[in-house]
Amino acid sequence: GAGVSQTPSNKVTEKGKYVELRCDPISGHTALYWYRQSLGQGPEFLIYFQGTGAADDSGLPNDRFFAVRPEGSVSTLKIQRTERGDSAVYLCASSPGVGLTGELFFGEGSRLTVL
Amino acid sequence: SQQGEEDPQALSIQEGENATMNCSYKTSINNLQWYRQNSGRGLVHLILIRSNEREKHSGRLRVTLDTSKKSSSLLITASRAADTASYFCAPNTNAGKSTFGDGTTLTVKP
Numbered sequence: 001g002a003g004v005s006q007t008p009s010n011k012v013t014e015k016g017k018y019v020e021l022r023c024d025p026i027s028g029h030t031a032l033y034w035y036r037q038s039l040g041q042g043p044e045f046l047i048y049f050q051g052t053g054a055a056d057d058s059g060l061p062n063d064r065f066f067a068v069r070p071e072g073s074v075s076t077l078k079i080q081r082t083e084r085g086d087s088a089v090y091l092c093a094s095s096p097g098v099g100l101t102g103e104l105f106f107g108e109g110s111r112l113t114v115l
Numbered sequence: 116s117q118q119g120e121e122d123p124q125a126l127s128i129q130e131g132e133n134a135t136m137n138c139s140y141k142t143s144i145n146n147l148q149w150y151r152q153n154s155g156r157g158l159v160h161l162i163l164i165r166s167n168e169r170e171k172h173s174g175r176l177r178v179t180l181d182t183s184k185k186s187s188s189l190l191i192t193a194s195r196a197a198d199t200a201s202y203f204c205a206p207n208t209n210a211g212k213s214t215f216g217d218g219t220t221l222t223v224k225p
Binding site: 056 | 146
């Protein structure tokens with residue numbers, strides 16, 4: 001596709017459930033980023049991938065959060081045992097490569113609501 | 116990590132006026148980028164200024180960078196109601212990740 005695609009756009013789940021959020025980056029972009037944004041705040045860094053490997057996962061809040069990018073393209077953010085505090089918009093971004101301009105291309109986000 | 120801090124938190128102006136927002140950061144950078152976010156949408160890249168540049172223009176946008184003061188400003192001239200959005204700066208190093216502050220929320224009244 002032309003831009004970064006995120007699915008689902010909206011997810012409502014119950015506390016304790018497992019959730020997967022998917023990101024399809026721009027074709028050819030080697031770097032992929034996940035951010036979390038709460039209302040009225042800026043995007044909070046979670047993790048970024050260079051190719052298939054997680055180059056920096058220092059932003060993942062705890063071990064309930066995990067992300068994969070097995071073939072260096074699509075990425076999935078996985079949240080286990082969801083809590084109400086996980087409710088936020090999860091943003092994915094891609095860029096041509098780390099160390100280049102660094103311009104990020106964002107998707108529209110996946111809004112997660114944990115009841 | 117390198118995080119930009121935007122100032123002011125909120126700015127409200129009339130259509131046709133200019134809007135200026137500022138960004139401060141803490142360590143050396145390769146470049147600094149500004150992004151816009153409309154309510155409920157993803158961020159959109161506006162402009163990038165490299166560390167060896169002092170000023171850059173793109174349409175109604177003017178960005179300045181003062182590396183000695185570790186600060187940048189974004190000026191939007193002749194603002195329009197459609198400019199209403201949140202604006203974020205992202206200082207960039209070779210470390211790879213961009214981190215964001217809480218942004219400046221701009222409201223342009225028609």
